[in-house]
Amino acid sequence: TEGATHVVVWAPKEHNWERRKETATIYWVDAAWQFPQSVAARAGEHLALTTTVVRSGGQPIAGWIVRYEVLDGPPAAFSARGERAVEVRTDAAGRATAELLPLSTEPGITTIGMQVIRPSTGRGELSQMVIGQGMTSVSWSAPGLSVRAVGPGLVASDGAVSYRVEVTNSGDLPTRGVTLTYTP
Numbered sequence: 001t002e003g004a005t006h007v008v009v010w011a012p013k014e015h016n017w018e019r020r021k022e023t024a025t026i027y028w029v030d031a032a033w034q035f036p037q038s039v040a041a042r043a044g045e046h047l048a049l050t051t052t053v054v055r056s057g058g059q060p061i062a063g064w065i066v067r068y069e070v071l072d073g074p075p076a077a078f079s080a081r082g083e084r085a086v087e088v089r090t091d092a093a094g095r096a097t098a099e100l101l102p103l104s105t106e107p108g109i110t111t112i113g114m115q116v117i118r119p120s121t122g123r124g125e126l127s128q129m130v131i132g133q134g135m136t137s138v139s140w141s142a143p144g145l146s147v148r149a150v151g152p153g154l155v156a157s158d159g160a161v162s163y164r165v166e167v168t169n170s171g172d173l174p175t176r177g178v179t180l181t182y183t184p
Contacts, residue, residue: 001028001030002028002029002030002126003027003028003126004025004026004027004028004126005025005026005028006023006024006025006026007023007024007025007026008021008022008023009021009022009023009024027126027129029118029131030055030056031053031054031055031056031061031064031116031118031131031132032053032054032055032056033051033052033053033054033116033132034051034052035051035114035134035136036049036050036051036114036136037136038136038137038138038139039136039138039139040138040139040140040141041138041139041140041141042140042141042142042173043074043102043104043105043106043107043140043141043142044102044104044105044142045102046099046100046101046102047099047100047102047138048097048098048099048100049068049097049098049099049100049112049114049136050095050096050097051066051090051095051096051114051116052090052093052094052095052096053066053090053094053096053116054094059094060090060092060093060094060095061090061094062089062090062091062092062094063089063090063119064089064090064096064116064117064118064119065087065088065089065090065096065116065117065118065119065128066087066088066089066090066096066098066114066115066116066117067085067086067087067088067114067115067117068085068086068087068088068098068100068112068113068114069084069085069086069112069113069114070084070085070100070110070111070112071111071112071113071135072110072111073108073109073110073111073137073138074102074103074104074106074107074108074109074110074140075102075103075104075106076100076101076102076103076110076138077100077101077103078098078099078100078101079101080101082103086098087117100112100138102140105142106140106142107140107141107142107144107171107172108139108140109137109138109139109140110137110138110140111135111136111137112135112136112137112138113133113134113135114133114134114135114136115130115132115133116130116131116132116133117129117130117131118131141171141172141173142171142172142173143169143171143173143174143175144169144170144171145167145168145169145171145175145178146167146168146170147165147166147167147180148165148166148168149163149164149165149166150163150164150165150166151163151164165180165182167180
């Protein structure tokens with residue numbers, strides 16, 4: 001069962017009275033959690049992160065807190081107000097879902113820290129406590145189109161001009177339906 005055990009250790013031969021006794025508290029918790037796996041997503045798309053918290057027998061735990069926090073990487077937030085951290089309570093199925101919003105279309109890896117927090121008991125016996133933590137990452141993918149024109153810098157009056165136009169994609173996503181137009 002969940003609860004707290006207090007262990008008192010005495011050292012009767014210690015001459016300093018304040019150092020004769022120490023108390024250790026062991027908190028017993030029946031919980032297991034599954035953090036979201038690292039994923040790849042298209043830069044600019046919203047992404048749902050879900051953590052599941054259950055008892056050792058598999059029963060879901062409702063009302064526990066999962067804290068998500070953007071640690072580094074391309075800018076992202078958990079709300080349109082730009083909040084870098086959010087706390088979400090687990091639902092009846094033991095799931096706590098937070099929506100991650102990229103704040104740019106920049107490719108790269110955003111690292112997210114997560115904590116599972118057991119809330120305090122109503123009886124006041126057990127205070128709120130972080131019981132687990134982990135990290136995941138979101139690899140934002142984006143195309144990287146660039147255009148380059150190669151040709152002479154000077155041309156004789158009424159002369160013919162020949163240019164070669166190169167369009168390249170240095171990003172990690174293919175791009176389709178790209179149209180290049182030029183009006184001299």
